[in-house]
Amino acid sequence: MSAIDVLEKLEEREIEELNRREFFKFCGRMAVLLGLSQTAIPRIARAVEKAARDGRPSVIWLNFQDCAGNTESFTRATAPSVGEALLDHVSLDYHEVLMAAAGHRAEERLKEVLKEYSGQIIVVVEGAIPTKDDGIYCTVAGRTAIQILKEIEPHALAFVAVGTCAAFGGIPKANPNPTGAVGLERIIRSKPVINVPGCPANPDVIMAVLVHYVLFNRLPELDAQRRPKFAFGKKIHDTCERRPHYDAGQFVLSFDDYGAKQGYCLYKVGCKGPVTYNVCAAWRWNMDASWPVKSGHPCLGCSERDFWDRYYPFYEHIPKTGGFGVEARADDIGKVALGLTGLTVGAHALYTAVVKSAERFAEKLASKAEEGTGESEGKDEGGEA
Amino acid sequence: MKRITEFITAHPYDLPVRISHWVMAFSISVLMITGYLIGNPPFSQPGDASDIFLMGTIRYLHFVAAYFLTAAFLLRLYWGFVGSRESRWSEMLRWDGRFWKHALDEILALVWPVRPWRLYFGHFPIAKIAYVFVYLAVAFSILSGFVIYASAQYSPLWRFVAEWGLKPFGDNLNWVRYLHHWLLWFFAVFVVIHVYLVVYMAVRMMTSEVEAMLGGYKIIRREDLAEGEEVESVA
Numbered sequence A: 001m002s003a004i005d006v007l008e009k010l011e012e013r014e015i016e017e018l019n020r021r022e023f024f025k026f027c028g029r030m031a032v033l034l035g036l037s038q039t040a041i042p043r044i045a046r047a048v049e050k051a052a053r054d055g056r057p058s059v060i061w062l063n064f065q066d067c068a069g070n071t072e073s074f075t076r077a078t079a080p081s082v083g084e085a086l087l088d089h090v091s092l093d094y095h096e097v098l099m100a101a102a103g104h105r106a107e108e109r110l111k112e113v114l115k116e117y118s119g120q121i122i123v124v125v126e127g128a129i130p131t132k133d134d135g136i137y138c139t140v141a142g143r144t145a146i147q148i149l150k151e152i153e154p155h156a157l158a159f160v161a162v163g164t165c166a167a168f169g170g171i172p173k174a175n176p177n178p179t180g181a182v183g184l185e186r187i188i189r190s191k192p193v194i195n196v197p198g199c200p201a202n203p204d205v206i207m208a209v210l211v212h213y214v215l216f217n218r219l220p221e222l223d224a225q226r227r228p229k230f231a232f233g234k235k236i237h238d239t240c241e242r243r244p245h246y247d248a249g250q251f252v253l254s255f256d257d258y259g260a261k262q263g264y265c266l267y268k269v270g271c272k273g274p275v276t277y278n279v280c281a282a283w284r285w286n287m288d289a290s291w292p293v294k295s296g297h298p299c300l301g302c303s304e305r306d307f308w309d310r311y312y313p314f315y316e317h318i319p320k321t322g323g324f325g326v327e328a329r330a331d332d333i334g335k336v337a338l339g340l341t342g343l344t345v346g347a348h349a350l351y352t353a354v355v356k357s358a359e360r361f362a363e364k365l366a367s368k369a370e371e372g373t374g375e376s377e378g379k380d381e382g383g384e385a
Numbered sequence B: 001m002k003r004i005t006e007f008i009t010a011h012p013y014d015l016p017v018r019i020s021h022w023v024m025a026f027s028i029s030v031l032m033i034t035g036y037l038i039g040n041p042p043f044s045q046p047g048d049a050s051d052i053f054l055m056g057t058i059r060y061l062h063f064v065a066a067y068f069l070t071a072a073f074l075l076r077l078y079w080g081f082v083g084s085r086e087s088r089w090s091e092m093l094r095w096d097g098r099f100w101k102h103a104l105d106e107i108l109a110l111v112w113p114v115r116p117w118r119l120y121f122g123h124f125p126i127a128k129i130a131y132v133f134v135y136l137a138v139a140f141s142i143l144s145g146f147v148i149y150a151s152a153q154y155s156p157l158w159r160f161v162a163e164w165g166l167k168p169f170g171d172n173l174n175w176v177r178y179l180h181h182w183l184l185w186f187f188a189v190f191v192v193i194h195v196y197l198v199v200y201m202a203v204r205m206m207t208s209e210v211e212a213m214l215g216g217y218k219i220i221r222r223e224d225l226a227e228g229e230e231v232e233s234v235a
């Protein structure tokens, strides 16, 4: 159903019916994303409705060193229109970007929420947290990000770090990291932290984490980097629709060549799919329309730790090697080293041969002068016996 | 006046050492070639993807060779604790005063070929240093290689390796791949020097080093032995 259909339906005042259908569509998608069977759909619907009725868990959303890209992404979650998501399906009680209140009112609301729902608050955090100089590089209402988080921590049920910045420090943490930015997991010690990295994070995955909680009353299973396994269990490369071209060895060599038109694999133009965990290939973006590799651009590895430093250059296979004056490719340095080794070895062979024959020549001269019986001849061939 | 030449038949390399050496040599050669092709595939041909499996085959060969290398390495690792004198890690790492004297002697004989070239019961001293780094590199190739390998495997055991094996690398898979890539050039340079020196010795001193690595026995002229080198003769 396109956005235009939605608007038309709204005008026809079929909003009730529309919401209901959209709502079940949403529950169906959540079931798929969480790996549940179809029979789970009514259960999801009941659980989400109950959560919306009770207004808990309460969700508050904090923005720190970020670009609000995850908020943008969240408002484009596939099934529910943003209004529904906010008002019905989750009770988003505080979100600086989306809430109507502002200034002191907003901060009062936050205090109320902390008091009212203490222990039942899921705190979504977007953006990295600066730690240098007491964290003064990011303040909201006069308090630093660290102060705000420490104040909320005792009241929280769990934290969800959305986006690579909140999860791993992301772009603010990129070398030389002027603000001492870190991911949320370095600040929050006493409460669970769920990482949903990505630049931005996939909106449906953020929703699915919340739905998982209201459905099962516990947080989803996490991997060693605290990412939900249902979304980060597989690499892009292992779910990519261009994969058959990779296995065949059919590559795009430049963005306007035959291979690009044929939809060949983007490995040679720097695709980081082989080293990136995310759902993009299976759970695409913008109403399931597309994702970077589908649209012809190599994966940048945006959901990986330190991707800005260690997955760069984006259009090359592996990072460059510094310390050689200019940044060079490992293979170029390697080839030079191998060439020099070959030359050295060759030169040494030649050198030995020359010195040795000179030595033998000198010996011959000496023995001739002595008029001896050639006793010294056995010396070099001795090993043959 | 007739000089008497005494020959010693030595048996420095046990069978497990020899097997592991040649399995390693062969598998590392395959790993270098296939690894280079994985990192820099020089091909891209048209056709129906379902008919071709070129990249897949290259990766397959890399992984088969990787398992062989791992087996050979584990065998050698074990034998270094239970094998004969020259197989032992304690001997490989015995970098004492005598060892450094021998190493200096070897370097001088390479720099100034008129100096006599000395022979040893087992390994040459400089080579021993190199072998320690080679075994470290092999161990690293196995660790890093299996971390990358595990990232595409989905059984619980492989998931465990993929998730926790990544920790020492700062949880960064591309960094593992980058470091793994460098192995190629480390081994390439080593093999050139290694094979050169083996051939060099064979030509300059008519030694039976390669024969020793193949069949286990080598013949050394007593007077060529390095000073203080202890030999166990079998004949």
Ligand code: HEM
Residues within 6 Å of the ligand: A274, A317, A318, B028, B031, B032, B034, B035, B036, B038, B039, B040, B059, B062, B063, B066, B067, B069, B070, B138, B141, B142, B144, B145, B146, B148, B149, B150, B177, B180, B181, B182, B183, B184, B187
């Ligand atoms: C001397 C030993 C080895 C050398 C020289 C070597 C070399 C290489 C090179 C150059 C690459 C390409 C890296 C890139 O993408 O730029 C590679 C990839 C790889 N190697 Fe090795 N390797 C060795 C041993 C191993 C071992 C023991 C394993 C264990 C399983 C292994 C597993 C892998 C894997 C999984 C990849 C990635 C393949 C892919 O991208 O699909 N390697 N290797």
Ligand code: HEM
Residues within 6 Å of the ligand: B017, B021, B024, B025, B026, B028, B029, B076, B087, B122, B123, B124, B127, B128, B131, B134, B135, B191, B194, B195, B198, B199, B209, B210, B211, B213
């Ligand atoms: C990838 C290729 C190769 C690797 C990684 C390699 C590695 C090694 C290592 C680690 C050792 C020490 C053995 C031990 O554990 O005690 C060794 C010894 C030896 N290798 Fe290789 N080797 C390779 C290829 C070759 C080739 C092609 C030849 C023959 C031309 C050769 C001949 C020898 C000989 C004669 C020794 C004994 C030398 C000594 O006593 O110092 N190797 N090699």
Ligand code: SF4
Residues within 6 Å of the ligand: A236, A237, A238, A240, A241, A242, A243, A244, A246, A264, A265, A266, A267, A271, A272, A273, A274, A293, A299
């Ligand atoms: S386009 Fe990227 S993710 Fe897809 S198969 Fe090629 S390398 Fe893998």
